[in-house]
Amino acid sequence: MFIAPSILTADFNQLATEIESVKSADFLHLDVMDGHFVPNISFGSHVLSGLKKISKVPLDTHLMLSNPLDYIDQFVEIGSSYITVHVEANKVQESINRIKASGIKAGITLKPKTKVETLYPYLDQVDLVLIMSVEPGFGGQKFMVDQLEKVKALVELRKTYGYHYMIEIDGGINGDTAKLAKAAGVDIAVVGSYIFNAKDRDAVIGSLR
Ligand SMILES: O=C(CO)[C@H](O)[C@H](O)COP(=O)(O)O
Secondary structure, eight states, X not given: OEEEEBGGGSOGXXXXXXXXXXXXXXXXXXXXXXSSSSSOBOOOHHHHTTHXXXXXXXXXXXXXXXXXGGTHHHXXXXXXXXXXXXXXXXXXXXXXXXXXXXXXXXXXXXXXXXXXXXXXXXXXXXXXXXXXXXXXXXXXXOOOGGGHHHHHHHHHHHHHHTOOOEEEEESSOOHHHHHHHHHHXXXXXXXXXXXXXXXXXXXXXXXXX
């Protein structure tokens, strides 16, 4: 399983050092929140604009925004490899088109209460499907085990229709829940507090893999 540390729980007073501490990761997960789509505000592209200068880890950007289309160019500009938008957001199809036209990979995601069927119109177009295993907005929450049913459904759909997306899970991942996620068919685990609350982050990344 690939591991994507979420910098949401990192110490922003020493962001460069925090990012250096997870240099063995497969992706760096960026949780962008607008205080409207989710009840929290995190950071915008300006804060992240120097990231590519200090880390070679590919950037996996998750836009928790009501109007992602208005911000996609900024997150392309900072060097994102993947940009993921919510199916509940405005102008979903236009956002996916914009991401792909920018030459980077597009992802789709959904909140825990949203049915997996809402993703069906986009599954043939996307490179990544992100399953939220907590209510988006905050790190450090408990893993919602029932969301693994969505992972299993997506594995089957990929097999049946020959889709190419990777399946990512985000929220409440630790040593135990990572095993459940992997068994269900997850390709990438986003991990916030379990990594950033540890001293030896590379060791945690290695053990999660
Ligand atoms: O997207 C998020 C919250 O919206 C975080 O990425 C997610 O919660 C990871 O943090 P943790 O591993 O601490 O649960």
